[in-house]
Amino acid sequence: MKPNFYEPMDDIPVAQRDGLGQTGERKGLRGWRRWLLWFFVGLLSAIAGLVVSWLTYQGAETATLPIPFEPMLVSSPGPGASSMVNAESTPSRSSLLGHLAYEEADASELVALTLNEAILMQPEAADRFEAMVTAAAGDGVYLTPISGFRTVSDQQYLFFEIKAERGQTASTRAEVSAPPGYSEHHTGYAIDIGDADQPDTHLSVDFEDTDAFQWLADNAPRYNFELSFPEGNEQGVQYEPWHWRFVGNSESLETFYKDR
Numbered sequence: 346m347k348p349n350f351y352e353p354m355d356d357i358p359v360a361q362r363d364g365l366g367q368t369g370e371r372k373g374l375r376g377w378r379r380w381l382l383w384f385f386v387g388l389l390s391a392i393a394g395l396v397v398s399w400l401t402y403q404g405a406e407t408a409t410l411p412i413p414f415e416p417m418l419v420s421s422p423g424p425g426a427s428s429m430v431n432a433e434s435t436p437s438r439s440s441l442l443g444h445l446a447y448e449e450a451d452a453s454e455l456v457a458l459t460l461n462e463a464i465l466m467q468p469e470a471a472d473r474f475e476a477m478v479t480a481a482a483g484d485g486v487y488l489t490p491i492s493g494f495r496t497v498s499d500q501q502y503l504f505f506e507i508k509a510e511r512g513q514t515a516s517t518r519a520e521v522s523a524p525p526g527y528s529e530h531h532t533g534y535a536i537d538i539g540d541a542d543q544p545d546t547h548l549s550v551d552f553e554d555t556d557a558f559q560w561l562a563d564n565a566p567r568y569n570f571e572l573s574f575p576e577g578n579e580q581g582v583q584y585e586p587w588h589w590r591f592v593g594n595s596e597s598l599e600t601f602y603k604d605r
């Protein structure tokens with residue numbers, strides 16, 4: 346007779362089916378036990394194998410994976426990676442509510458305007474502005490400076506205090522005023538100009554109906570001044586016929602046009 350543990354499948358049915366004598370039953374039982382023993386040994390080694398491989402994986406994950414894994418995270422399409430891609434594909438210039446960021450000029454390098462010593466500008470811009478004032482006066486038009494260089498803290502007041510006084514939202518305020526750190530006035534190259542004969546139009550869209558505005562529209566480019574926020578400007582800033590900027594040297598040109 347074949348040793349029954351070699352063919353356990355034969356053995357089980359025999360033991361269960363036959364109900365044979367003691368010998369047969371005992372033999373069947375022994376085979377059954379062996380089969381169970383081998384089954385559990387197999388099962389235990391399978392479990393042990395799983396446990397070992399799981400532990401190995403855990404160890405590997407915590408101990409060795411982070412090193413090769415971090416560069417993968419950087420290059421994988423996650424939120425960090427997509428913002429890196431954006432930073433490369435969009436201008437590096439930061440903007441806020443439609444206004445571009447500007448560094449505050451060093452006040453010690455600025456000069457006071459002769460017409461109003463409280464107003465500071467970059468030397469070349471001041472020189473060209475005064476030449477423009479003189480030329481306009483020759484034509485019977487009286488340009489007056491209203492605001493030139495402004496510090497970030499000046500702008501802090503203009504933006505937040507007035508916003509609060511008027512109960513404006515940040516975006517409504519930004520249509521007419523740049524947030525601190527984002528004003529062309531920080532550069533010392535921008536100036537708000539009024540018509541000395543029509544002070545009621547100062548800092549108002551009505552300024553466009555004055556002789557001063559008409560004169561500037563015709564002549565400002567000869568002095569390297571341009572309107573920063575013409576009607577329908579790309580930045581979406583409200584039309585400001587009074588706000589002009591000097592673009593007559595490399596520094597000012599780079600200040601206003603680099604990365605745009």
Ligand SMILES: [Zn+2]
Nearest residue numbers: 530536537588
């Ligand atoms: Zn202005």
